[in-house]
Amino acid sequence: MMAGTAFGLTFFLLCIMVVTFANEVKRKKCSFTRNETEQYLDTKRLLENPQILFYQLNGRNDTVYYTWSLVGAPTLFISVTPASQDTNCASVANNSFDWDEFTADQSYGSAYIPGYNGSFAFSIVFNRLIEFSDRKYRANKGFEPSKLNNNTDRYSWLHMSDFNWTFQDNELTGKIENDSTTCVIRLNIPTSGGRLSYFPKTLYSENSTTFDFVFRNFEYSSISKNKKDSNLKYGRLVLEMLFVHGQLKNGSVKERFSKDDEYTPSVFITNNYLFGGNGTFDGFLQWKPISYLSKSRKSTQSQQANLVNGKIGDVDIPSSLAYALYGIETAGVVQPVYMVYGTEGDDNNPNADYVSWTGMLGFGEPPQDTISIVIIITIAVGLGVPALLIGVGGVYIFIRRKPWKHIYVWYNTKRGYTKVVNE
Amino acid sequence: LMWFPFLDVIPDMMLGLMCFLSFGSYYCYDNPASLIRTFIEVMKIDNTRYNLLYSLYSWPNVILSLIGGVLLDRYLGVRFGTVVFSVFVTFGQLIFALGGIFDSFILMLVGRFVFGIGGESLAVAQNAYAVMWFKGKELNMVFGLLLSISRVGSTVNMNVNSKMFDSFSFITDQPKRLGLVLFVGFGWCVLSLLAAVALGLFDKRAAKITKRKEGEGERISLRDIKDFSLALWLVFFVCVFYYVTVFPFIGLATVFLEDKYGFPAHIANIVNSLVYLISAGVSPVFGIAVDKTGFNLIWLNFGIIATLGCHAAFAFGSGSAFIPYLAMIGMGLAYSILACALWPLVAFLVPEHQLGTAYGIMQSVQNLGLAIVPLIAGAIVDHKGYLLLETFFCTCLCVALICGVLLYVIDLTSEGTLNLSAWARHRLEKEKE
Numbered sequence: 088m089m090a091g092t093a094f095g096l097t098f099f100l101l102c103i104m105v106v107t108f109a110n111e112v113k114r115k116k117c118s119f120t121r122n123e124t125e126q127y128l129d130t131k132r133l134l135e136n137p138q139i140l141f142y143q144l145n146g147r148n149d150t151v152y153y154t155w156s157l158v159g160a161p162t163l164f165i166s167v168t169p170a171s172q173d174t175n176c177a178s179v180a181n182n183s184f185d186w187d188e189f190t191a192d193q194s195y196g197s198a199y200i201p202g203y204n205g206s207f208a209f210s211i212v213f214n215r216l217i218e219f220s221d222r223k224y225r226a227n228k229g230f231e232p233s234k235l236n237n238n239t240d241r242y243s244w245l246h247m248s249d250f251n252w253t254f255q256d257n258e259l260t261g262k263i264e265n266d267s268t269t270c271v272i273r274l275n276i277p278t279s280g281g282r283l284s285y286f287p288k289t290l291y292s293e294n295s296t297t298f299d300f301v302f303r304n305f306e307y308s309s310i311s312k313n314k315k316d317s318n319l320k321y322g323r324l325v326l327e328m329l330f331v332h333g334q335l336k337n338g339s340v341k342e343r344f345s346k347d348d349e350y351t352p353s354v355f356i357t358n359n360y361l362f363g364g365n366g367t368f369d370g371f372l373q374w375k376p377i378s379y380l381s382k383s384r385k386s387t388q389s390q391q392a393n394l395v396n397g398k399i400g401d402v403d404i405p406s407s408l409a410y411a412l413y414g415i416e417t418a419g420v421v422q423p424v425y426m427v428y429g430t431e432g433d434d435n436n437p438n439a440d441y442v443s444w445t446g447m448l449g450f451g452e453p454p455q456d457t458i459s460i461v462i463i464i465t466i467a468v469g470l471g472v473p474a475l476l477i478g479v480g481g482v483y484i485f486i487r488r489k490p491w492k493h494i495y496v497w498y499n500t501k502r503g504y505t506k507v508v509n510e
Numbered sequence: 511l512m513w514f515p516f517l518d519v520i521p522d523m524m525l526g527l528m529c530f531l532s533f534g535s536y537y538c539y540d541n542p543a544s545l546i547r548t549f550i551e552v553m554k555i556d557n558t559r560y561n562l563l564y565s566l567y568s569w570p571n572v573i574l575s576l577i578g579g580v581l582l583d584r585y586l587g588v589r590f591g592t593v594v595f596s597v598f599v600t601f602g603q604l605i606f607a608l609g610g611i612f613d614s615f616i617l618m619l620v621g622r623f624v625f626g627i628g629g630e631s632l633a634v635a636q637n638a639y640a641v642m643w644f645k646g647k648e649l650n651m652v653f654g655l656l657l658s659i660s661r662v663g664s665t666v667n668m669n670v671n672s673k674m675f676d677s678f679s680f681i682t683d684q685p686k687r688l689g690l691v692l693f694v695g696f697g698w699c700v701l702s703l704l705a706a707v708a709l710g711l712f713d714k715r716a717a718k719i720t721k722r723k724e725g726e727g728e729r730i731s732l733r734d735i736k737d738f739s740l741a742l743w744l745v746f747f748v749c750v751f752y753y754v755t756v757f758p759f760i761g762l763a764t765v766f767l768e769d770k771y772g773f774p775a776h777i778a779n780i781v782n783s784l785v786y787l788i789s790a791g792v793s794p795v796f797g798i799a800v801d802k803t804g805f806n807l808i809w810l811n812f813g814i815i816a817t818l819g820c821h822a823a824f825a826f827g828s829g830s831a832f833i834p835y836l837a838m839i840g841m842g843l844a845y846s847i848l849a850c851a852l853w854p855l856v857a858f859l860v861p862e863h864q865l866g867t868a869y870g871i872m873q874s875v876q877n878l879g880l881a882i883v884p885l886i887a888g889a890i891v892d893h894k895g896y897l898l899l900e901t902f903f904c905t906c907l908c909v910a911l912i913c914g915v916l917l918y919v920i921d922l923t924s925e926g927t928l929n930l931s932a933w934a935r936h937r938l939e940k941e942k943e
Contacts, residue, residue: 348895
C-alpha cells in the first residue's frame with residue numbers, strides 16, 4: 088500500500104512537472120496604453136482614441152518591443168534588443184516618445200523606441216484600404232499597383248488614418264465618420280508559443296505577434312457595380328501596407344507547402360515574407376492565403392489573400408510612427424505591398440460585406456506546422472492492427488497445419504531399420 | 511422489326527435501350543460533385559450540408575435495396591416497374607433543378623431524395639432486363655457493358671457541367687444559372703424514361719410472341735439472416751467499409767484537387783472523372799480475369815490495399831501534380847478489381863434461394879454506409895481539413911482490410927471455397943452436378 092501511494096504521488100508530481108514545463112512562460116510581458124488624456128496599464132478598460140499600445144516582453148536572452156501606433160496611419164513596430172532589466176514599461180514608453188511632437192505631426196525624431204536603430208527593427212504601416220474594380224475577376228493577377236493613382240475608374244480608397252479607434256480587450260475597433268465601414272484588429276502579444284483559437288489557427292512563437300483584420304460593411308462605390316444589372320458586382324478590397332525598416336535586407340515572399348491542413352482546413356500553403364538573406368531568417372511576415380467572408384470562418388465561405396509587390400519608393404511614408412522613427416532620409420527601405428482579397432475566377436463573392444485577414448510578424452525562424460499527433464496515432468492504429476492480424480493469422484494458420492507432427496514408424500527390413508514418415 | 515424478335519438486331523437494339531436506361535441516372539447522380547464549389551458558393555452552404563445531397567440519395571435505398579427486387583418481380587413487374595422507377599428519377603432531377611431556379615436548397619434535398627427512390631432500383635430493373643434477354647448467352651459481357659455505359663454517363667457529367675455553367679454567363683443570377691445546368695440532366699433523364707417506355711413496349715411484344723413464362727420472382731426473407739455465416743457478414747463489412755471510401759471521396763475530390771494541387775476547376779473535374787473512366791474501360795477486362803483465374807480473396811485484398819495506397823498518396827504525398835493522376839487511375843483500377851472479386855463471393859456463400867436476401871442486405875448495408883459517411887466526411891472537411899479526411903478513409907480501408915484478411919483466414923482454416931482457383935471451382939461445380 089505504501090509502495091502504491093509512493094508510485095501514485097510520483098506519477099502525480101511528474102504530471103504536474105510536464106504540465107508546468109509545457110506551459111512555461113518564456114517572456115514576461117508589460118503593457119502600456121496611452122490616449123490624449125490618460126495612460127493605462129490595464130488593457131481591459133475601454134480606451135477611446137488610443138494613440139500608443141506599447142508592449143515590452145523580457146526574455147532570458149533578449150527583449151522584444153511591440154508598438155501599435157494609431158496616430159496618423161496605423162503602424163505596427165517591432166524591435167529587439169539585448170535582454171533588458173527594466174521592467175517598468177510605462178517609463179520606457181514615456182522615454183521613447185516626445186509626446187507633444189509625436190502627437191502633433193509625427194515629425195521625424197519624435198520617437199526613439201529601444202532597438203529602432205539596431206540590428207532588428209521593422210515596421211508595417213497600414214496605409215490605405217483600396218477598392219478595386221475587378222471586372223474580369225482576376226483578383227491579384229488583375230491588380231496593378233503602378234496604375235493605382237492614375238485610374239480612378241478602377242481604384243478608390245480610404246486612408247486608414249481616417250479611422251477613429253477604440254481599444255478594449257486586445258481589440259482595436261475603427262470607424263469612419265459618415266461611413267458604414269468598420270475595421271476591427273484583434274491583437275495577440277504572446278509570451279510563449281501557442282496557436283490562435285480561431286481560424287486560421289496560426290501557430291505563433293514567443294518571438295512573434297499576430298493581428299487579425301476584419302473589414303465589415305464596406306461601402307462599395309459605383310466602380311464596383313454594374314449600372315444596368317444589380318447582380319453584377321466587381322469589388323475587391325486591397326490593404327496597402329508599407330514595410331519600413333533600416334538595417335534589415337529587403338524581403339521576398341516564400342511559399343511553403345504543408346501536407347497538413349488540420350488547423351486551417353483546405354489551406355496547404357503558408358506564405359512568408361522573409362527579411363534577411365543568405366539562408367538566415369532575420370524576420371518574417373507570415374500569413375495563410377485565406378480571407379474569411381463570414382464570422383463563422385468556414386473554409387466554404389472564404390477567398391484567397393495574395394500579396395502583390397509594389398515598386399520601392401512609389402509610395403511616400405505617411406504621417407505615422409514609421410515616419411517619426413525613420414523619416415525620409417534615413418529610411419532604408421519603403422516597400423509597398425498590397426494584400427489583395429479575392430480568388431481568380433470567383434464571380435460569387437465580390438463586394439463582400441465581411442473580409443478578414445490574419446498575419447503574424449516576428450523575428451527568427453518562422454514557426455512551422457507539423458503533422459498532429461491525432462493523425463499519427465490514427466494511422467499507427469489503423470495500419471498496425473491489420474499488420475498484427477496478418478502476423479497473428481499467419482502464425483495461427485501455420486500452427487494449425489501442424490507441419491512438425493510427423494509419426495515415424497520403424498520397419499524391420501532386410502537392410503535394417505527404415506524410417507517411414509507418416510503425416 | 512418489332513414483330514420478329516428472333517432477328518439478331520432486336521437483342522442489340524434492346525441492349526442499346528438497356529444501356530441508355532440508366533445513363534440519365536448515372537449522369538445526374540454526380541451532378542453535385544462536378545459543380546461542388548458552385549453549389550457551395552451559390553447556395554451558400556458548407557461541406558456538411560453539401561453532402562446531404564448524396565446522403566439523401568442513399569437513405570431510401572437502405573430499405574429499397576431489400577424490397578426493390580421483390581417489388582419488380584411480384585408487384586410491379588419488370589416493365590411497369592422500370593417505368594415507375596425511371597419516373598422517380600426524372601421527377602427527382604426536375605425538383606432538384608427547380609431548387610436551383612428558386613434558390614431553395616431544401617427543394618434540392620427533396621429532389622435528391624425522390625431521385626434516390628428511383629436510382630438504385632432502376633439499376634436492379636436494368637439487371638432484370640439483362641437477365642431476361644441474355645441469360646445463358648453473353649450475360650457477363652452484357653453486365654460489364656451496362657456498367658461501362660453507365661460510367662460513361664458519370665464521366666460526361668464530370669467533364670461537361672462546369673464548362674456549361676461558365677458558358678451560361680449571360681444568366682447573371684447564379685442560382686438560376688445552376689438550375690439551368692441541372693435541367694440538362696433532367697433532359698437526359700427524360701430520354702432515359704423514353705428508353706424505359708420503349709423497352710417495356712418491345713419486351714411486352716416479345717414476351718407475347720415467344721410466349722415467355724413469367725418467373726417465380728425474387729424472394730426476400732429476413733429470417734434467412736440468421737443462417738448467414740460469419741464469412742458472409744465479413745463480405746458485407748468489406749463492401750460497406752470499402753465503398754464509403756470511393757463515392758464520398760469522389761463527391762468531395764474536385765475542391766480537394768483545386769485546393770491541394772492548385773488545379774483549375776476543369777482539370778480537377780477531369781482528374782476526378784478518371785475513376786469512372788478507368789472503371790468503364792477495365793471492368794469487363796478484370797471481370798474476365800477474375801473469372802479465368804479465381805482466387806477472389808487475393809484479388810479482393812489486393813484491391814483494398816491498392817485503394818489504401820491511393821488514399822495514402824493523397825494524404826501524405828506532396829503537392830506535386832502527378833500524384834492525383836496516378837492515385838485516381840490506381841483507384842479506378844482497384845475499384846474495378848474489387849467489384850469483380852467481391853460481388854460473386856455472396857453466391858459462393860449462400861444457397862440460391864437466399865441470394866436475393868443476401869444481395870439485398872448487402873446493398874442495404876452499403877447504402878446505409880453511403881448515407882452516413884458523406885455527412886461525417888463533410889463535417890471533417892469543414893472542421894479539420896482534408897488530411898484528416900484522408901486519414902479517416904485510410905482507417906475505413908484498414909477496417910475493410912482487417913475483414914478481408916479475416917475472411918482469408920477463416921476460408922483457409924475451414925477449407926472454404928472463396929479463394930479457389932478457377933480450375934478448382936470448375937471441378938467442384940462438376941462434382942456437385
